[in-house]
Amino acid sequence: MPELAEVEYYRKQWDAGLGQRVARVQVHGKTRVFRGSDAAKIARHLTGRRYLESFARGKQMLFRFGADAWLGVHLGMTGNLRTESLPFAAGKADHLVIQLRKNVLVFRDWRQFGRIRLDIGPDAPEWWRNIPSPPHESAFTRKVMAAFLARHPGLPIKATLLLQSGFVGVGNWMADEILWQAGIAPARKTGALQPPEISRLWRVTRFVCRKALETIGEDFCDPPSTWFFHQRWSRKGTCPKHKIALQCATIGGRTTAWCGRCQPT
DNA sequence: GTAAATGTTCGGGC
DNA sequence: AGCCCGAACATTTA
DSSP: OSHHHHHHHHHHTTTTGTBEEEEEEETTTTOGGTTTOOHHHHHHHHTTTTTTEEEETTHHHHHHTTTTTTEEEEEETTTTEEEEEOOOOTTTTEEEEEESSOOOOOOEEOOOOEEEEEEEESSHHHHTOOOOOOOOSSOOOHHHHHHHTTTTTTTTTTHHOOOTSSTTTTOOHHHHHHHHHOOOTTTTTTTGGHHHHHHHHHHHHHHHHHHHHHHHHHHHOOOOOOOOOHHHHTTTTOOTTTOOOOOEEEEETEEEEOOOOTTOO
16 A cells, blocks of 8 residues: 555554553564564563654654654555554554553554564664655755666666665555656666656656645545546556556566556557 | 455576 | 566455
């Protein structure tokens, strides 16, 4: 589920717990989401601390508990966050359950591709600080984007858009949306894009990210009805402009849909 | 019963 | 040494 805007939406789902102290933490010890970390240790460190603030950057989230405990959350493919009220019984996929005074913060993830980690220190952890600027921020200039494209000339542009080192927060549906709106075929080699196409790609990337944040990121409401978004999920989607059947193939290792007329090869 | 799912990482081949 | 692709991860749903 979660790309840039969905992540922003889920981040806010824990807001109801802001300012409350952690009474108890339940973790599923053997779940994959704690890989690389000690789940029991995370539970121990969070207990007694107050939930103070949260951040989202692309597909990553960071939650601060007390002065120096930083909980990193990645939602993977099927993760989500929600707040429950007491009494609450954790379900099978509720791998992290943070019980506060009045509310319960829950991380659920069926497929367990998500990840939870904890860092202790006065400042946000290094992995967090190293995340580049997502496209909706002003630091994502045309020049920055063009330089990134130039580093991956051999990849299909679809695959390049999925690289989190350059297009922070862009995932499978956003990449298809961006390429459709920009009129660029997903299989085109990144290095083959002409300057006017790069300009269009840059403008559209920022627009799609910003608009998605205004709609999905705000309250999970649908993006504009004219978007590709509404068509690409179904096997028999059609181009919003031409009403013709969409093309479908695996590109960059992921299912990709596009319009043969809007996006000529 | 089989295929596919909005993500990332690792290993092998070139 | 890069670079690129496919497989693997775990589970549900169509």
